[in-house]
Amino acid sequence: MKLYGFWRSLATYRVRTALALKGIPVEQVSINLLEGKQHTAEYQALNPQSVVPALVIDGQAPLFQSMAILEYLEETHPNPPLLPKDPRGRARVRGLAQIVVADGHPLVVPRIRGYLEKEMHQDEPARNKWLAHWTRKALEALEAHLSKEKETGRFAHGDAVTLADICLASQVLGAKFFNVATDGAPTVMRIFGACMKIDAFDRSAPLKQPDAPKTPPTH
Numbered sequence: 518m519k520l521y522g523f524w525r526s527l528a529t530y531r532v533r534t535a536l537a538l539k540g541i542p543v544e545q546v547s548i549n550l551l552e553g554k555q556h557t558a559e560y561q562a563l564n565p566q567s568v569v570p571a572l573v574i575d576g577q578a579p580l581f582q583s584m585a586i587l588e589y590l591e592e593t594h595p596n597p598p599l600l601p602k603d604p605r606g607r608a609r610v611r612g613l614a615q616i617v618v619a620d621g622h623p624l625v626v627p628r629i630r631g632y633l634e635k636e637m638h639q640d641e642p643a644r645n646k647w648l649a650h651w652t653r654k655a656l657e658a659l660e661a662h663l664s665k666e667k668e669t670g671r672f673a674h675g676d677a678v679t680l681a682d683i684c685l686a687s688q689v690l691g692a693k694f695f696n697v698a699t700d701g702a703p704t705v706m707r708i709f710g711a712c713m714k715i716d717a718f719d720r721s722a723p724l725k726q727p728d729a730p731k732t733p734p735t736h
């Protein structure tokens with residue numbers, strides 16, 4: 518498998534972590550988003566949306582969108598399972614995952630930040646306010662579920678890692694990139710801590726990737 522991604526891409530992080538959890542070997546190809554390499558004709562031929570990740574398996578057409586890739590990996594490599602067995606549990610895990618993947622993360626990606634800057638003429642403090650607001654909203658939504666619902670355990674759903682934990686971890690990593698306070702989400706942070714004790718989460722971390730800079734930018 519070939520994973521086209523970038524060290525600081527949260528969507529790539531989700532796929533990288535699932536691959537690591539399932540013990541699937543992968544070759545990583547770096548698409549430098551800070552240099553706009555997602556817009557080259559060569560990469561667009563792989564992913565016309567000009568975003569990472571894209572996962573190429575056996576030279577077939579690339580898989581795209583992290584959530585679709587996670588579901589594909591779950592179906593093709595069911596062990597260890599990253600979804601609970603019962604339909605209600607699966608719906609809850611997917612719901613928690615979508616708070617991040619569908620609602621939180623899309624508002625802070627480079628093309629949105631670029632649009633705010635170049636088309637909407639928002640200065641850096643205004644852009645940072647936007648990033649912090651939507652990141653906090655996602656963390657608050659996760660916290661509201663996780664702190665109250667009986668299904669929450671050591672991890673987001675019970676005591677085994679699920680797709681919800683992978684997505685939660687990506688959202689917290691985003692908060693760290695953007696210097697967003699996380700103290701309002703203690704349950705989220707407890708679960709993040711439990712995830713980061715697992716080797717697959719830890720070694721997939723953005724700053725541990727070979728294409729990460731020695732001194733990372735602040736945001």
Ligand SMILES: N[C@@H](CCC(=O)N[C@@H](CS)C(=O)NCC(=O)O)C(=O)O
Nearest residue numbers: 526527528568569582583626627628
């Ligand atoms: N919903 C997509 C998000 C993909 C996405 O926006 N990826 C970001 C990096 S995390 C990207 O490539 N952005 C490039 C850009 O915004 O120009 C997924 O989960 O795969």
